[in-house]
Amino acid sequence: MRQYAERMNLYAAANDEFFSVERNRTLPIVSTITSVPNYPSKLSIFLTNASRYWQVRCYFDGKVIKRTLRTTSKRDALRYAKEFYNAKLCVAPSQQHAAHTRTHSIEAVATLMLATEQARVDRDEVAKHSLVMLKSRIRKQVLPFFKNICVEDIGYAQVERFFNHLSTLNYKPMTLSQYMMALRKILNTAHAHKWIEQVPQFPKIRITSTARGNFTVNEYLQLLRCAKRMRNAKQKRRKVTHRNTQGGVFASYANVVHEMAWVIGFMVNSFVRPVDIKLIQHKHVTIVKGEHCYLRLTLPETKRHKAQIVTLPAAVHIYEHLRDYFAKQGLANEDDFLFLPKLKDRQSAIFLLEKMFKRILEETDLRFGTQGQRRTLYSLRHSAITFRLLYGQGIDLLTLARNARTSLEMVDKFYASELRAEMNVGMLHSRR
Structure with a gap:
C-alpha cells in the first residue's frame, strides 16, 4: 500500500510539471488575433511573444502560410495583409492546376491592381471617386468580357475585340478611352509581375474635346x-x-x-x-x-x-x-x-x-x-x-x-x- 501511494505521488508530480509547460513563443497571442475586414475569415493578423512585429496567416492550397509584416502598426498590418492575400491569390494557383500551367485570371490580377490603387488613395495620391469609377468600369465590362481568358492569352486581337464590343454600346470616345485605360492598368500590373512579356498594343481613340458652353x-x-x-x-x-x-x-x-x-x-x-x-x-x-x-x-x-x-x-x-x-x-x-x-x-x-x-x-x-x-x-x-x-x-x-x-x-x-x-x-x- 505504501509503495502504491508513493507511485501515485510521483505521477501527480510529473503530471503537474507536464501541464505547467510554457506556451511556445511563436504561437499567436489569442487576444491579438484579428480577421481582416471584407476578406475571407481564413485571413488574419496576430502578435506573438517572439517578435514585436505583426504576423499574417492564411490557408492556401491545403496548408497554412505565415509571414511577418514587419510593422508594429495594426492599421498598416491590416493593409499589408490585404496585399499579401491578393498576391497569393495570383501566384498560388491550386496544386492540381499548377502542375499543368501558371496562368492568371483577369479577376485575380484586377484585384491586385485595385489593392495598389487603394493604397494610392490612402496616400492621397488619387481621388477616392476615381477609384470608385475604376472599380465600376472593371466590374461592368472588363471582367464579364475576359472572364474565360487568362491574362497571358490577351493580345492585340483580344483587346481589339473588346474595343469593338464597347463601340457597339454607343459609348462616347471619352468613355471608351476610360474603359481601355482600366484594361491597360490590369495588363500593366501583370507585366510588372512578369506574368506577361509585354503589354499588347491598344487601338487609337480619337477624342474630340468639347468645352462646356459659356454665357455671353x-x-x-x-x-x-x-x-x-x-x-x-x-x-x-x-x-x-x-x-x-x-x-x-x-x-x-x-x-x-x-x-x-x-x-x-x-x-x-x-x-x-x-x-x-x-x-x-x-x-x-x-x-x-x-x-x-x-x-x-x-x-x-x-x-x-x-x-x-x-x-x-x-x-x-x-x-x-x-x-x-x-x-x-x-x-x-x-x-x-x-x-x-x-x-x-x-x-x-x-x-x-x-x-x-x-x-x-x-x-x-x-x-x-x-x-x-x-x-x-x-x-x-x-x-x-x-x-x-x-x-x-x-x-x-x-x-x-x-x-x-x-x-x-x-x-x-x-x-x-x-x-x-x-x-x-x-x-x-x-x-x-
Missing part, C-alpha cells in the same frame, strides 16, 4: 434677372411627398432660394468651381480694400489645387450683401457656409444648387450652348475665364490660369476654344 454678357444678365424673379414668385401650395422633396429641405416646385442670384454672380466674378461653392466658408474669405478692391479666397484643396484666388471687384459687393443677409439669421459666423448654410450635408447642398440652376436655364431657354453643349453650374466658371480673355486689358494667361487654379493647357484647350478673332479685332488692329 447678355445671357449672364438674363440669368441674374430670372433668379431674382423666380425667388420672389408666388408659390403654389402643393402636397409635399417623398417624390418632390429632397432630404426634407427642397420641393421640386418650391421657389429658387434667395441666394441663387448671388451664387451666379459670385461664380462669374471669382473663377471658382462648383465644388468650391460647396465648401467655401466665411473663414476662407478676406476683404481687401485699397488701390484694388477684391476678395482673397483661401479655399480648401480641390482637384489638386490649393492656391489663393483673387476675385473681381463685383464679388466684394455680392459677398457683403450675402453676409449681411445671413448675419440677421445668425448664419454668418466663421464656420458657416456662404451658400445654403442651414444645410450641413454639403453634397446635398451642391445637388440642390445645380437643380435650381437647371430650372433657371430652362426658364430662360439657355440650357444648351451654341454648339449644343449641355450647360451646367460649371458653365459659370467657364464664363468667368472667357470674360477675362475677352475684356481683360493685356491679360497674362499664366496669371489667369494660376488665379483660376488651372493650367495654361486647360485654358487654351477648353476655355479659349470658343474665342474667335473678331471678338478681339481691336487688339488685332492695334499698333505700338
Whole structure:
C-alpha cells in the first residue's frame, strides 16, 4: 500500500510539471488575433511573444502560410495583409492546376491592381471617386468580357475585340478611352509581375474635346434677372411627398432660394468651381480694400489645387450683401457656409444648387450652348475665364490660369476654344 501511494505521488508530480509547460513563443497571442475586414475569415493578423512585429496567416492550397509584416502598426498590418492575400491569390494557383500551367485570371490580377490603387488613395495620391469609377468600369465590362481568358492569352486581337464590343454600346470616345485605360492598368500590373512579356498594343481613340458652353454678357444678365424673379414668385401650395422633396429641405416646385442670384454672380466674378461653392466658408474669405478692391479666397484643396484666388471687384459687393443677409439669421459666423448654410450635408447642398440652376436655364431657354453643349453650374466658371480673355486689358494667361487654379493647357484647350478673332479685332488692329 505504501509503495502504491508513493507511485501515485510521483505521477501527480510529473503530471503537474507536464501541464505547467510554457506556451511556445511563436504561437499567436489569442487576444491579438484579428480577421481582416471584407476578406475571407481564413485571413488574419496576430502578435506573438517572439517578435514585436505583426504576423499574417492564411490557408492556401491545403496548408497554412505565415509571414511577418514587419510593422508594429495594426492599421498598416491590416493593409499589408490585404496585399499579401491578393498576391497569393495570383501566384498560388491550386496544386492540381499548377502542375499543368501558371496562368492568371483577369479577376485575380484586377484585384491586385485595385489593392495598389487603394493604397494610392490612402496616400492621397488619387481621388477616392476615381477609384470608385475604376472599380465600376472593371466590374461592368472588363471582367464579364475576359472572364474565360487568362491574362497571358490577351493580345492585340483580344483587346481589339473588346474595343469593338464597347463601340457597339454607343459609348462616347471619352468613355471608351476610360474603359481601355482600366484594361491597360490590369495588363500593366501583370507585366510588372512578369506574368506577361509585354503589354499588347491598344487601338487609337480619337477624342474630340468639347468645352462646356459659356454665357455671353447678355445671357449672364438674363440669368441674374430670372433668379431674382423666380425667388420672389408666388408659390403654389402643393402636397409635399417623398417624390418632390429632397432630404426634407427642397420641393421640386418650391421657389429658387434667395441666394441663387448671388451664387451666379459670385461664380462669374471669382473663377471658382462648383465644388468650391460647396465648401467655401466665411473663414476662407478676406476683404481687401485699397488701390484694388477684391476678395482673397483661401479655399480648401480641390482637384489638386490649393492656391489663393483673387476675385473681381463685383464679388466684394455680392459677398457683403450675402453676409449681411445671413448675419440677421445668425448664419454668418466663421464656420458657416456662404451658400445654403442651414444645410450641413454639403453634397446635398451642391445637388440642390445645380437643380435650381437647371430650372433657371430652362426658364430662360439657355440650357444648351451654341454648339449644343449641355450647360451646367460649371458653365459659370467657364464664363468667368472667357470674360477675362475677352475684356481683360493685356491679360497674362499664366496669371489667369494660376488665379483660376488651372493650367495654361486647360485654358487654351477648353476655355479659349470658343474665342474667335473678331471678338478681339481691336487688339488685332492695334499698333505700338
